[in-house]
Amino acid sequence: MAQNLMKKLKDKKYGNFSINDTTLRDGEQTAGVIFSYNEKIIIAKMLDEIGVNEIEAGIPIMGGEEKDAVKTINSSGLNAKVISWNRANIDDVKTSLDIGMRYIHISIPISDIHMQYKINKDFDYVKKTLINICRILVKEQVIFSVGGEDSSRAEKDNLYEIINIAEGEGAYKYRYSDTVGILNPLEIYKNIKLIKSKFKQIAIEIHAHNDLGMATGNSVAALEAGADFVSGSIAGIGERTGNCALEEVIAYFKFIEKREINFDFKKIKKLAEIIAKITKRPIPVNKPILGRNIFHHEAGIHTDGIIKNPINYEPYQPEEVGLKRKLLAGKHSGTSIIKFKLKKMGIAITETEAKEILSAVRQKSIDIKRNLNDKEIMDIYFNIKH
Secondary structure (H helix, E strand, O other): OHHHHHHHHHHHOEOOEEEEEOOOOOHHHOOOOOOOHHHHHHHHHHHHHHOOOEEEEEOHHHOHHHHHHHHHHHOOOOOOEEEEEEEOOHHHHHHHHHOOOOEEEEEEEOOHHHHHHOOOOOHHHHHHHHHHHHHHHHHOOOEEEEEEEOHHHOOHHHHHHHHHHHHHOOOOEEEEEEOOOOOOHHHHHHHHHHHHHHOOOOEEEEEEEOOOOOHHHHHHHHHHOOOOEEEEEHHHOOOOOOEOEHHHHHHHHHHHOOOOOOOOHHHHHHHHHHHHHHHOOOOOOOOOOOOOOOOEEOOHHHHHHHHHOHHHOOOOOHHHHOOOOEEOEOOOOOHHHHHHHHHHOOOOOOHHHHHHHHHHHHHHHHHHOOOEOHHHHHHHHHHHHO
């Protein structure tokens, strides 16, 4: 079953990898964030429209609305595969089976730190537990994946043994979790490359946390090394400093490497805004892909370059992500933007006049602590001319 699924995934992968969205599970584990039943349904449907391959819908063992929401999402007829997240224990798995889950993810701690200080068990216990759970899932004829919690801090031999068990027991995917975000892209690339050379019958997924600000870079590096899946969330929401921001990783491969990826960035921007409103956490104006100001230009060298050709200072077109370019005049501007803006208003000026107007624009910007709008620039022009 796992091998057949692997073939189907390879046939359908976007840009040579698949997308696992965990906004509804790991994303909701952001401290203070709560999605209601209805909100989870709405988010799941939008994720499906955006084009993700898998939706990690939640944790059924929590019961109540969480369990009901996962069950509803699972029966909504989405194109994406709907997955429940479970610890490696019978109660979690039974709850997922009871609500009809066909795709089940099992998470188990595998680092010495987690075994000693979190579950107080040895590695033999972890192996036996994982094997028992896998065999239950095989018997139930469900499709399942295994996640090694804290994979990045696990002993290499233990890591390989867990992946070997997952592969041998029929899991279609192994999640390599950089649980506390300690790795860098060079390490991730090396680690995933080695894992892919050792294990041929199981997909490898990167699940990176952002504690040191490297979740996007680490996810890109893992995919370049041959990882089959990337796991992350919209806008990177998640515990502590968050997860890999899926839109950033997808944008890199789509806009820079020019891979064919069916991913709707305009819809993801809308979804990110909905999530920001629900969570009461506004999107930073300069956040990659999503921020409303990421195509705003003020500095003189930059605006001059943009006027000549936007490719000088933009890695992709703003329209790709539902935004518009905006050229601003202020403290850091040069004469190019003054001439450009006045020309748009039907006024041609000399370089000498532009310098005089620019001096006044800079001072006005300092005084009012913002950029100047077109009317204010026009007023300065008339004041100087008259």
